[in-house]
Amino acid sequence: MTVNTPVVYQYQRALDAFRREGGSSPLLKRMSELISLLDLTTTLNSSLSGAEILDAALLIVMGELQATRGVLLVRAESGSFRVQASRGLPPGAPAQVELGPLASPEVIFRRRGAHEGVFEACGLEVLCPIFKADRPIAVLGLGPRADGRPFDVEESSFLQSVAACAATPIENGLIYHELKRVNQRLSVKVFQLHNLFDLSRELTSSFDEEAIETLVATTLMGHLMVSRCALYRAAEGGLVVAHARGLRGDELDRSIPAAEARVLLGALRSPLRVAELPPGAARERLAAARMALLVPLAAGESVQGFLALGERVSGLPFSEEDLEFALTLARQALAALESVRLHRVRLEQQRRDREMQIAREIQQSLFPRSRPPVAGFDLAALSDPCQEVGGDHYDFIPLDGGRLALAVADVSGKGAPASILMASVHASLRAMAGSSPPAALVGRLNRFLLASTQENKYVTLFYAELDPAARRLVYVNGGHVPPCRISADGACERLLAGGPALGLLERADYEAGVTEMGTGDVMTVVTDGVTEAASPDDREFGEEGLLRVVRASRQEGAEAILNALVRAVHAWTGPAGCSDDLTALVLKAS
Amino acid sequence: MSELTVETRDVEGVTLLYPRGFINAHTVRQFEGEIQKALAQGHFKIVVSCSGLAYIASAGLGALMGAIEEIRGNGGDLRLANLNETVRNIFEILGFNHLYRIYPSEVEAITSFRSAGAAGC
Secondary structure, three states: OOOOHHHHHHHHHHHHHHHHOOOOOHHHHHHHHHHHHHHHHHHHOOOOOHHHHHHHHHHHHHHHHOEOOEEEEEEOOOOOEEEEEEEOOOOOOOOEEOOOOOOOOOOEEOOOOOOHHHHHHHOOOEEEEEEEOOEEEEEEEEOOEOOOOOOOHHHHHHHHHHHHHHHHHHHHHHHHHHHHHHHHHHHHHHHHHHHHHHHHHHHHOOOOHHHHHHHHHHHHHHHHOEOOEEEEEEEOOEEEEEEEEOOOHHHOOOEEOHHHHHHHHHHOOOOEEHHHOOOOHHHHHHHHOOEEEEEEEEEOOEEEEEEEEEOEOOOOOOOHHHHHHHHHHHHHHHHHHHHHHHHHHHHHHHHHHHHHHHHHHHHHHHOOOOOOOOOOEEEEEEEEOOOOOOOEEEEEEEOHHHOEEEEEEEEOOOHHHHHHHHHHHHHHHHHHOOOOOHHHHHHHHHHHHHHHOOOOOOEEEEEEEEEOOOOEEEEEEEOOOOOEEEOOOOOEEEOOOEEOOEOOOOOOOOOOEEEEOOOOOEEEEEOHHHHOOEOOOOOEOHHHHHHHHHHHHOOOOHHHHHHHHHHHHHHHHHHHOOOOOEEEEEEEEO | OOOEEEEEEEEOOEEEEEEEEEEOOOOHHHHHHHHHHHHHOOOOEEEEEOOOEEEEOHHHHHHHHHHHHHHHHOOOEEEEEOOOHHHHHHHHHHOHHHOOOEEOOHHHHHHHHHHOOOOOO
16 A cells, blocks of 8 residues: 555564564554554655545554544535545445534544544544644544554554644645646636637627527537527517527427516526526426526516526536526627617618618609790799608690690609609600590599509699690699699689599599689699698698798799798798608799 | 538448537537438437547537437437547536547447447446
């Protein structure tokens, strides 16, 4: 058992020779003890591993004192003493004992009143505390001696010498163990940090929910040695499984009803063992899927779901560090998932913006590029788009005989669908203008739109044909804001003849109206972007506003009247700006 | 060059995976995909031969954990061979060496399925 046998051997040989020559005295016993101590010291300082050294040391002491059982107890962090090495302990002897505060390194004998429970349980006769720097670090215990002799003062002094020799190596062993433990924990921490770094780099570059969920689940499973994991997210009052790994499909309910979800989300402020959940359906459901730990997915106070993890395959409980790691990971995961969601919202916004841009381009391309000159008349028109593309439109179409068709239309809805319908109205009018009388033309257009558009889509249209020579305007008002003809004296005629908005009714009859344009008369056709323009205190600009501006500026040319109107509407709406496209057409008989 | 390549080979009814490079957050889905492919084909005797594996992160270990119940539930096992020092240390740090059988060489890992059946550890 000893490594340094030669040294001890020399002394043993000398002792044997002394005995052979008939020598006998108490010195022999002392000599034997010294040889054992030498053996012990060399063993304790040998290159064996910590556990082997302590085991060998125990055997040396047992051998010297001929004890039939022995135990080396080492003080644990908790203050109790744990069996480090033992021989011949009775079955059922504890692996750890409580010795209370040990005041001195004095050897303790059985049946003197102290520690009787420990003596009894381990079948010991004597306990020898091993002190280092006034602190007990271990206890050597020995059972009855083979020849039945009791332990007495002589053995006590030997045991104290043993304790003195063993104290430093045992302490070194303890420090070594502690270092190893700290080192192990440090390695785990370093590995954790590596993983977190690796993971966050990956998460920040990921725009795929599935990838994020896989990553978080596999990293947690690997780090905590768990073979099953599910990610639940709050949805429509309940919880649904967004991701699951290591589970068969039938082992997991895809969703948790609202009542149970409330219990779970309410209980989850920090990682929680399933066994710690309030008893009830939610706990049973998760336990049935063999889930052991829940880690909240929380942003601030709001818990938006959780990660459920199975038991550790090693059977070890989750440590505080495990929980902390899991929580850190869950936070990162939620942040990454949230950023994916925001990214999607942004993409959706960009798509809508692009669609708007296209719609606007369509709308702009449909406006006439120039105003055709009309003898004796002055003409101006403008369409001022608001943020969203609406469905306003105007057009001038030259007809034969120097006549001119004028159209102002407002298509229901906004964006691309509105601009497509408008394009269709534009093309139809261009194709049909002048081919039949205005009332018949608008009737045909109504039937065409009814057949080709969705039910809830409609168009208001003011269509007129101007004969400049006769100074006469034949018009049809299909549900449009009534245009006004303001005569030179300021009187107003509302141009109402026509019928309902187009694209709504199958059996709509349209009639035409006729109005004469005297010298100085001004006709204005606008869309509801003008009449319904709202002031900051929510009053409409209205027909009154329109009449006021036109009356005040009717001496000016068409362009100037139009500009005055636009300025007045902008002044009316104030800094809040428009809420709809603003379209106006001004025709003045000069 | 990609961070990870995984070759597979079948020898005597044992599926061998040869990951080369790094199994980390970036590559774990690829590694997991190869394991899942083997399982989908009903191959439950698997050896991951790691001579080309430079590093494995928790996510990679998680991929092994996620498959092990199914593998052992089907009477198979997943065993490892040829771990370099770094990878072996990672296994030991977390205690994976107690959950998975690790062999010094590929041949020993393959023959282990023959001699000791497919029982897990």
